[in-house]
Amino acid sequence: MKLVSPGAFAKNIVASVQEYSLLSGRAIGNLFTNPRYIADTFTQMDSIGVGSLPIVVLTGFFTGCVLALQAAVSLKEFGAINMTGKLVALSMVKELGPVLTGLMVSGRNASGMASELGSMKVTEQIDAMRALGTDPIRKLVTPRLVATVFMLFFLTIISDACGTGGGALVAVVLLRLNGPAFFHTAYMSLVGGDVVEGLVKPLFSGFIIATIGCYYGLRTTGGTQGVGKATTQAVVASSVLIILVDFLVTQLMIGIFGR
Amino acid sequence: MTLPTPDLQVAAQPSIEMPPGAAIVEFKDVSIGFEQNHVLKNISFRVERGETRIILGPAGGGKSTLLKLANGLLKPDSGEIWIFGKPLSGMSEREIFELRAHIGMVFQESALFDSLTVEDNVAYRLHEERVPEAEAHDRVVEALRFVELEKAITKFPPELSGGMRRRVSIARAIISKPDLILYDSPTGGLDPITSTTIIELVVKQRDVSNTTSLLITHRLQDAFTLATHRFSQSTGHMEPIPDGKLDPGTKFLVLNEGKIVFDGTTHELTHTQDPWLRAYLE
Ligand SMILES: Nc1ncnc2c1ncn2[C@@H]1O[C@H](COP(=O)(O)OP(=O)(O)OP(=O)(O)O)[C@@H](O)[C@H]1O
């Protein structure tokens, strides 16, 4: 491993953050000017949204199941096993739905974007695109950004629903709890603030997945090996950022809604 | 063998506005380096309208870098690059994109879009310009006929051989009838027969459309074929220029270790006294 001086290291980080911010800024700025690549956006929505549906449904469902099982054990000690529905719904909607969906889609799509754009970069397809008069940020990054933010929002809702459904199934079948009561406590426990919190998070995660995936893809150097490296870095960086931003948004929401 | 269609024969009177007396490409004291190592040092040269400028030099001499600079894909560390009589340094990103509409580029490794068919690759620029589908298709067929690859229209680039990819890449570069074509090693890594086919295409494009071009090659043989042959409309093939004459528009630029070691005509190159050049040409 090559050692670098702390000064050079810090400079590198600042330069990367600056480059990343510029890329994100331009990707957003492109939304407001022509030309727009609507067809590319729909293609991406299909690949990100529809393509991620199976894993999102499965993770959401089994997370809900596991939550119900675990919650029941603890709640029983306090004689509050009827609160299982409340716990499952709150955890899913506020926290686990958004975060797990974000992580799943990050693993699937941030890596996909980084490797696709990375291969295009190392085979000079990005340069060719520029030589043909197309801005690669406009053509490649903006459609992915729009598609990811839009689709992740709905994927999160689906995940929340599957999770609550999975929890209910476990509660009724394994824990012998009352089904309608489960849904009633679940429904009553959710207030506006919880739902808003749960729905704001995927907007941030979607932004992170698309911009980080594209950023690492577009700065790929060093042939196929570089593509592999870019892919790994994109998944690591976007996953960590998703969890970090989740913490910040939660903090902010507690400040606003008081819970 | 089909004759070039009339549409491609329109003499290239640059459709872009240029100040009188301006060169198509002009480098003024251009230098560029990557991470402290200097790739091009104080490069200056002019390419006039209608000229075919052949760039020769050992591998790693900065030839591809020079071509990317001419297209604004890279920015020089110092010096000025003028394209069609306008300085690249004074242009916004948007203006450079507009300028590139007049420049065709063939990349060293073809750089076709893997996810698009040959048709969509060649039509890429037309689709960007929102040319109606029917017209775009006709022009793609015409361009592919020019490179004799009509059969491959529905294929994807990974299904093609290296030589076919190079030809598709040429078709993609010429479809918009550019005022300047940049060929980066169009014959690199190909067998002699395929190389000759590609050089014939370049000669055809030069003599039929009079397009100004910069062409990098590693094969001296290709360079001299370009200088000594012309395209015959009647036979549809290239033929040697009679009496051993040379094509007056074909000139040479030789780069070595980032410096220009030769800039002049074919005659001057073949009669050079420079020992390094003589050794290189052997
Ligand atoms: N993006 C880049 N980053 C770092 N170094 C680069 C980059 N592009 C080119 N170089 C370096 O610049 C030098 C010239 O490269 P260039 O591709 O222009 O050579 P070339 O003359 O086209 O060679 P060849 O004949 O093999 O194609 C090489 O030493 C190369 O390592």
Ligand SMILES: [Mg+2]
């Ligand atoms: Mg090269």
